[in-house]
Amino acid sequence: MGHHSCCNQQKVKRGLWSPEEDEKLIRYITTHGYGCWSEVPEKAGLQRCGKSCRLRWINYLRPDIRRGRFTxxxxxxxxxxxxxxxxxxxxxxxxxxxxxxxxxxxxxxxxxxxxxxxxxxxTPQSSSPPVFEHAQPPVFATADQVDTILQHDLPKLGPDPMFPSPCPLFMFDSGSTSSSSKEEQLIQEATNNLDSDYIWNPNHHQQADHRQAIMPAFLAFSSCMDSNYFTPLADTGIGSAGAQPCCMVEDGDTSRRSFGKNDQQTEWVDTRQYSSPLIWEHLPNVGMGSEALPPTPSNIDNAVTTFPSPFTRIN
DNA sequence: AACCGAATCAACCGCTGTTTC
DNA sequence: GGAAACAGCGGTTGATTCGGT
Known part of the structure; x- marks a missing residue:
């Protein structure tokens, strides 16, 4: 259990802050500011690590903190x-x-x-939601990588007994200004030919009429879709470069969203209460107990070598 | 009043990204 | 370019409080 470098001192105090400590920290920061947190404890006369001081100030002591119940x-x-x-x-x-x-x-x-x-x-229907296991996260790939996949890897794969065609899922940020013309073309094809409902709803994978239409699936999303909520995403790096894998399985009014580092936490949520058309979760890592890696530019070659269906029925 | 489980929340841990040297 | 220091973040822990029996 390594501590932060500033916490390696022997005499560092832990646990709840006393009013005296709070007072020392407030007095120091209001007069000197907090240029370097690692220097704050010594200068303020506190036997705490800088990290602890920072947390205390940010979460409880700074003057603009608003306490009380959430409205x-x-x-x-x-x-x-x-x-x-x-x-x-x-x-x-x-x-x-x-x-x-x-x-x-x-x-x-x-x-x-x-x-x-x-x-x-x-919600009556959510009492026994169908359980689907998603085998692979969507893949964030460049247009060239998608080409390679479609031309070389996809034909090698045998049919899935449940879903006759393999179904890789690619996601693009259609609002990204850096989209290449090839990416734009793929997005255009995806949006022309595919109904996102068929992409997401696993029940439709069993409808023969739609099989050809949904595979492979491309989901275009826009980081500029809603000025109120999507614009802030731009500065979080969500887009073609900073995209994170996400998984969502919809079934009527409920969605199963997976989250947590190892996809250990799964919950059903009522999607009707949400206002935006897309509800999704960013996963740092997904995969049902496997060593699935989030696709990144560095590992995407490995991440896209096989294509199980995105949804595999387990009961 | 005493006990116990659930809920709450302050604080810590470990990791990642950035900056500095 | 690489290492070290630092800031910041999200996940988790554990002490305290609350509510029911």
Whole structure:
């Protein structure tokens, strides 16, 4: 258990802050500022590490902190933002003046999750949702990589007993200004030929009429889609360059969203309560207990060598 | 009043990205 | 270019509080 370099000192205190410590920190920062946090403890006369001081100041002591219960408006905003950016608490917090990422994170983990589960339990159809196992995350690939996949790798694959054709899923940021003409062409084809409902809804994979239409699937999304909610995504790096894999399986009004480092957490949520057309989760890593790596420019060659169907029925 | 489980939330941990040397 | 230091973030822990029995 390595500590932060500034915390390696023997006499560093841990645990709750006393009022005296708070007072020392406030007095120091209000008079000197906090140029370098690692220097703050010594200069302020605190036996804490700089990291701890920073956290205490940011989360509890800074003057613009807003305490107390979240308002319904704040709650709604948190839900909407979480729907878009996932567990990017700092990003969500930047939209709620005076609220901290830690506070929002705690709030979400306790109250909002509970509320959503309560709503789901009241929804009859969600009491026994169909269970699908997604075998691979969508792949973020350049147009050239997609070409290679379609020409070389795809024909080698045998038919899936449940879904006769392999079904790689590619995602593009159609709002990216850096899209090449080839990418734009692929996006255009995808949006012309594909109904996103067929892309996402696993039930449709069993409808022979639509099989050819959905494979492979391209999902174009736009980081500029909504000026209120999608524009902030641009500065988080979500787009063709900073894209993260995500998984979503929809079934009528419910969606199974997977999240967590090893896809260990899965929940059904009622999508009707959300206002935006796309509900998705950014996953740092996905895969059902496998060593699936998030596709990045460095590992994408490995990530796209095989194409199981994106959804594999397990019951 | 005492106990216990659930809920809450402050703080820590470990990791990643950025900056500096 | 590489290492070290640092800032910042999200996940997790654990102490405290709350509520039910």
């Amino acid at each position: 319904p408006e704040e709650e709604k905003l948190i839900i909407n933002l979480h729907e878009i950016v996932g567990n990017r608490w700092a990003h969500i917090a930047s939209h709620l003046p005076g609220r901290t990422d830690n506070e929002i994170k705690n709030y979400w983990n306790s109250w909002i999750k509970k509320k959503i589960h309560k709503q789901i339990s009241r």
